[in-house]
Amino acid sequence: MNDITFAVLxxxxxxxxxxxxxxxxxxxxxxxxxxxxxxxxxxxxLDVEExxxxxxxxxxxxxxxxxxxxxxxxxxxxxxxxxxxxESVGVVASEQATPSDDPIQAIIDHxxxxxxxxxxxxxxxxxxxxxxxxxxxxxGYSGVLIDVLKRSRVIEMLDERGEDFDDAGITFxxxxxxxxxxxxxxxxxxxxxxxxxxDVDIWWGVGLKSGYEDNRGTVREDIAHLPEYDIETARxxxxxxxxxxxxxxxxxxxxxxxxxxxDVLLERAGVCDAEDVSVGGILDxxxxxxxxxxxxxxxxxxxxxxxxxxxxxxxxxTSMEANVNGPALGYLKTGVRRNRxxxxxxxxxxxxxxxx
Numbered sequence: 001m002n003d004i005t006f007a008v009l010x011x012x013x014x015x016x017x018x019x020x021x022x023x024x025x026x027x028x029x030x031x032x033x034x035x036x037x038x039x040x041x042x043x044x045x046l047d048v049e050e051x052x053x054x055x056x057x058x059x060x061x062x063x064x065x066x067x068x069x070x071x072x073x074x075x076x077x078x079x080x081x082x083x084x085x086x087e088s089v090g091v092v093a094s095e096q097a098t099p100s101d102d103p104i105q106a107i108i109d110h111x112x113x114x115x116x117x118x119x120x121x122x123x124x125x126x127x128x129x130x131x132x133x134x135x136x137x138x139x140g141y142s143g144v145l146i147d148v149l150k151r152s153r154v155i156e157m158l159d160e161r162g163e164d165f166d167d168a169g170i171t172f173x174x175x176x177x178x179x180x181x182x183x184x185x186x187x188x189x190x191x192x193x194x195x196x197x198x199d200v201d202i203w204w205g206v207g208l209k210s211g212y213e214d215n216r217g218t219v220r221e222d223i224a225h226l227p228e229y230d231i232e233t234a235r236x237x238x239x240x241x242x243x244x245x246x247x248x249x250x251x252x253x254x255x256x257x258x259x260x261x262x263d264v265l266l267e268r269a270g271v272c273d274a275e276d277v278s279v280g281g282i283l284d285x286x287x288x289x290x291x292x293x294x295x296x297x298x299x300x301x302x303x304x305x306x307x308x309x310x311x312x313x314x315x316x317x318t319s320m321e322a323n324v325n326g327p328a329l330g331y332l333k334t335g336v337r338r339n340r341x342x343x344x345x346x347x348x349x350x351x352x353x354x355x356x
Contacts, residue, residue, distance in 0.1 A: 004336050005043070006116040007032035007107050009132070011055055011091050013214035014148060014177075014328075015120035017321040019048045021329060028329065032114060034103035037090035041106070043113050046096060054094040104132065108139035115339075116144035116332050122217040126231060130157040133172065137161070142169035144335040148177030148328055150221065151231070152274070155264045155348070162346045171339040172346045176331035178323040179204055179279065180262040181349045183296045183312070185327075187262070188271055188350040190310035194300025197272040198307075201299075202262055204281035205292035206320045212285045215320075216242070222283055225258045251286035261348075269350030290316045294323070330354025 004027055008015045011033055022028045030048060032041045040046055091097045100106050107117065117136070119129055129149050136145060158174050165172050175181055183202050191197045208215060223245055224234035237245070246253070258281075263274035282291040294314040301307055314323060333355040338347070 002027045003029065004115045004333060005029050005031045005113060006118060006332060007034075007114045008118050008120050009034055009104065009107065010120035010122075011035045011051075012120065012122070012217050013211060013321070014218070014324060015118070016052055016055070016214060017325045018118055018120060018328060019046070020052060021321075021325045023048055025329060025333075027333070032107055032110060033091060033097075034100070034107055035090040036103065038092040038097045038099040039103045039106040040091055040094055040097035041110055042096060043110075051091070051094045051096060055091055104135055105139070108136055108141055111136070111139065111141040111143065114143060115336050116146060117141075118328060118332060119145060119147040119149075121147075122221050125235070126151060126153055127157055129154055130161065133158065133161060133165075136170065137164055137168050140168070144171045144173065144332065144339050146173040146176050146328065146332050146335055148181065148324060149175055150177075150180065150258075150260055152259050152261045152264045155261050155268075158346050159268075165346060166344040169339070169342075169344055171335050171344050173331050173335040173352065174346060174348055175261045175265050176328050176349050176354075177325075178294075178320065178327065179296075180260060180265050181331065182314075182323055182327040182354075183294070184262050184265050184349040185353060186312040187266060187296045187298050188269060190296065190298040190312055191271045191300065193302060193308070193310055194298070195303050197298060197300040198276060199297075199299040200262070200266060200272055200277045201297045202260070202277070202279045202281075202295075203292065203297075204279075204294040205290040205316075206281065206283050207288045207290045208283065208285045208320065209288045211288075211319070211321060219246075219283070219285060222253070222255065225255050226253070246285055252282060252284045252291060254280070254282050256280040265348035265350050268348055271350060288319075327354050330356060 008018055019030050022030050029045045031043050092099050129147050179202055187200050220234055223229055224231045258279045260279035262279055263277035267274040284291040297309050297311045299309040331354045334352045
């Protein structure tokens with residue numbers, strides 16, 4: 001009853017690390033993984049070590065010609081960042097995988113044997129994750145969908161599909177990584193001391209040198225939060241242009257007032273108004289050490305009239321991968337428990353606590 005099968009859409013940094021972390025979770029069995037090139041499916045459980053070794057270096061930084069979108073067309077016409085390793089590209093380099101013209105459909109077609117699907121896909125377009133969700137709705141999937149998306153405006157698009165998820169028997173857990181995700185949940189706990197929350201300040205630090213190649217898509221998404229870029233212009237950057245942006249900042253990029261979904265997710269959970277949440281941080285792609293400590297500070301008024309701040313702090317030794325993929329799998333397990341209890345619809349991390 002506690003055994004959970006799951007699939008991963010996307011074998012970039014988040015997808016790969018999710019598969020790796022899952023090997024430390026006895027009740028989780030990864031049975032499928034896909035990227036734009038093909039699909040690996042084995043209901044006895046994927047050989048994760050073989051899959052990761054075969055696909056090492058096959059990471060896409062951005063969408064490219066021929067990317068499979070939710071409608072079967074191209075996601076975008078931006079240059080591809082595929083790095084070739086061996087004879088095949090992407091997941092097809094694994095002996096467990098087969099090429100596919102529509103890898104997402106291949107996962108949907110095997111949905112009866114998959115309890116949960118992690119959408120480890122960069123949200124290069126605002127409606128990309130919602131459109132992927134539409135395909136699972138149209139394909140008759142019934143189970144858990146979980147993502148680690150960052151953008152506030154995407155939550156509204158998912159909420160619009162809430163009734164459809166309910167009717168289909170889908171439990172959708174949105175924004176379930178580090179921030180939003182782990183820190184959103186921490187803010188919710190910290191808020192319990194107060195009768196009124198006036199401010200939530202999330203400040204993160206990521207050192208990414210050893211994981212940069214695997215996480216170029218995430219870096220590209222972060223660059224979209226800089227004042228001179230948006231999600232479309234960042235998506236269309238060539239590899240050379242991406243590197244030029246990083247060089248312009250000497251490898252250390254600071255972000256302020258990011259459009260991060262923590263705000264709407266905390267508001268929908270009744271913690272505070274979205275406008276009272278601020279998110280920022282520092283990304284260093286040339287060092288593994290965190291450039292700043294990751295914290296969430298919640299300020300509010302207590303029942304006896306005092307104003308105070310509760311602060312939750314992540315250890316500097318916990319990597320971005322640990323803080324994203326561990327909580328994602330914890331929320332995945334909680335989502336499956338809710339789904340098996342016939343609780344369907346859209347849930348944010350502030351409404352759920354991840355299961356260890």
